[in-house]
Amino acid sequence: MSNLLTQMETPEDPSNLGMTIEQREVEGLSQGTIVRRRFFRHKGALISMCVLAVTFLLVYSSVGFNLFGLEIPGWWKYGYTAQGPIVNHGDPTWVLPFNFGDHPFGQDEIGRDIFARVMRGAQQSMVVTVLYGAIAAALGVVVGALAGFYRGRIDQWLMRLTDLFLIFPIIVLGAVLGQMVGGLGAAALGVVLGLIGWTELARLVRGEFLSLREREFVDAARVAGAGTGRIIFKHILPNAIGVVIVSTTLLMSSAILIEAALSFIGFGIVAPDVSLGQLINLYQGAFTTRPWLFWWPGLFIIVIALCINFIGDGLRDAFDPRQRRIPGGTGPYRQMAALIAGVFRGSRQKSPAEPTVGQS
């Protein structure tokens, strides 16, 4: 990785001198490689990937999980419904930095371990997020592709169908459907939310298809004898994949908030199972006396949603063909510090130019 970066940041190869920075950057590389390199240069996205992976491992390995009836135990000693004797008045026993104690996140008023409950809640949120993202992306791509490719009557009908879903806010539709399936658990909720959350993506994909289908490469494929399915999936879709990936990521980050909100108002996941939103609802009355009951579930929602958002931002930057940022410029804060320091030293040298190349 570092090898790649140094290669990118020192484009001083004499044979390339005649090219602009953008040309040098993408010269002789496949689309996939360019996107991957740009993505890995986005520090926020990279850090978020690592944080998300660690969270995922922690959440799934700690309290164990149930895979199609197969119970896989975790390394944490308490279950999320087990009531134990109250230790330390239920206060968190975690002494910074590494002395975790018996109940690092504390206990609630009947002695349930908050760490186990938050882990279980985060599992549920992740299940909803992944299912929602997968189903919404699949439906959105299919509907948008068909509408954009065939146009005419099919387009009309599919877009009216989309309007049907768009009329009502997703949280309100989700509440009605969640009331029906909420008791069935996270997987059912994720599927139901996915079935109503595909509309935005469908519109975007339709727009992409409408413009891409008029391009020469589609005509070329048709002349070469490619069938409709092949044109849609092998020729047009790969060109629209940036839009799909980016908006799916953003959909997923909203999914976790929607699930939490639904559980909070009582239409999502219901007791005895737990979800992060439901935990916050359950413990909001205890906020002044036992704030830790309230802090942890919220913190995990934010961490997961924030990571997904940053990854989405990194992907957006990576897929944007107009991205023209100078590789290897100093960071903005360092520039500002240098600027202030320079002024105080009295040296009137011109400050390092702000990298506003994108505006040229």
Add this chain to the structure above:
Amino acid sequence: MLAFIIRRLGASVLVLLVGTFVIYNLTAISGDPLGDLRGSTAPNKQALIDARIQALDLNVPPPLRYFLWLSGLLKGFIGQFTLGNSIGGLPVTTLLENSVGNTLQLVTAATMLGIIFGVAIGMSTALRQYSGYDYTVTFFSFLFFSLPVFWVAVLLKLYVAIGFNDFLANPAISPPLLIIMSLLSGFIWMSIIGGEGKPRLIVFGSATLITAAILIFLLVTDWFTNPQLGPVLILVLGGLTAVMVTSLTTGLTNRRALYATLVTAAVGGALWYPLQFAFDALPELWFLAALGILAIVVGGAIGFVMGKDDRWVAARAAAITGFLVGFLLIIDRAMAAWPAYVQAVGGRPIATVGASTPDLGGSLWVGMVDSYTHLLLPTIALILISLAGYTRYARASLLEVMNQDYVRTARAKGLSERTVVMRHAFRNAMIPVVTVVAVNVGGLIGGAVVTETIFAWKGMGALFVSALHEVDVNTVMGFFIIVGIITIVFNMLADIAYTALDPRIRVS
């Protein structure tokens, strides 16, 4: 245009019909509307169940019952409009009447402020792309985007409401805190205004000093317990407003526009004294609205008279100034009611639940302050969430536009940066933002469902949540039909706004 609107409305009505049919059936089968009665121990349980079945036609299967509900809607044509009765026996129209106003009040304030601040912040970050300010705002907008609204709300209740109330009981800022706040403000202004080297440091220094001076002034005059603007401050703030409005709309080089706005501000300041009597003599809302319109007209007239060559431009700038100065005058009068209000609510002015203090009494002004203090927390919660989205969209779309050829042409013509940004880039950058706003209005009402639950706000969202828990189909449908209509109307307004912003787009 008219044909477009009619066609669009026709299609929307069809979609709305199908949508309500589906929702009606889903809601009806989502639970048992007799659940609470079945579990009751009342001696006349069976009679109660029969009565409810009779009242709500529960013996008719849901798909057919939908048409009974729809016929109530269609009877609107013969003057017998009804949305049916709720489970409690009240007409749904009455329930909605009481709650729609509350929700709209909440959502309107949050939307307007969210759009104004979101677009302003987003544009300023786009103009300072890749600066420390840009990165900081980007990080915070992602953070706000990832915040669950109900979680923020509880934090706001604890820290903002209780903390601020404690502060108001004994308003004092310790000197170190004052210095830190001033430095922070200086730093923020420096990063927004930008520039290089020495000018940057001058901005930092002056912003720090101004903030410190304002804070000290507020503390010394005991402003927090007895807030007021008074004629002097109104003149000063009015003058500042005039300069800012002029520099944004016409540029300070247009002297006539600058003098026109300054005169408007001066007229506003001069009217302060007579208005004190008018406010007390006519404490009515229509009077305030009339005053606002009058301010715009007077400002416009002053600008028109003084503008000479560029009448309409000066008139516009002066009208905006007039409106803002009128706003300052009203705020000043509302502030005068503050001590009375604080006393009436027992020294804890920032409310955490509900839309108004029951049995408050007092004048219009006390009532006004009361609704502001109740609106404060839910509005902040809703703004924080929607602000992030608008910031991102405004930034992205302005960046896109600033790369266009016509912006380069405008710069090459030698136009000032202000003209390029405000006149050439801004309008085009607003097109995508308008779409997002229209789509978000529906979503914001969805978000209000959660916010209202936390703040015990008796609006449509709270009505919907309790109705859905009780499987009260008619009430749920009343909520849906209003949300659906609002969404459709706003989407159509967005289409119409496109043509206003970009004459190349023709609807039809």
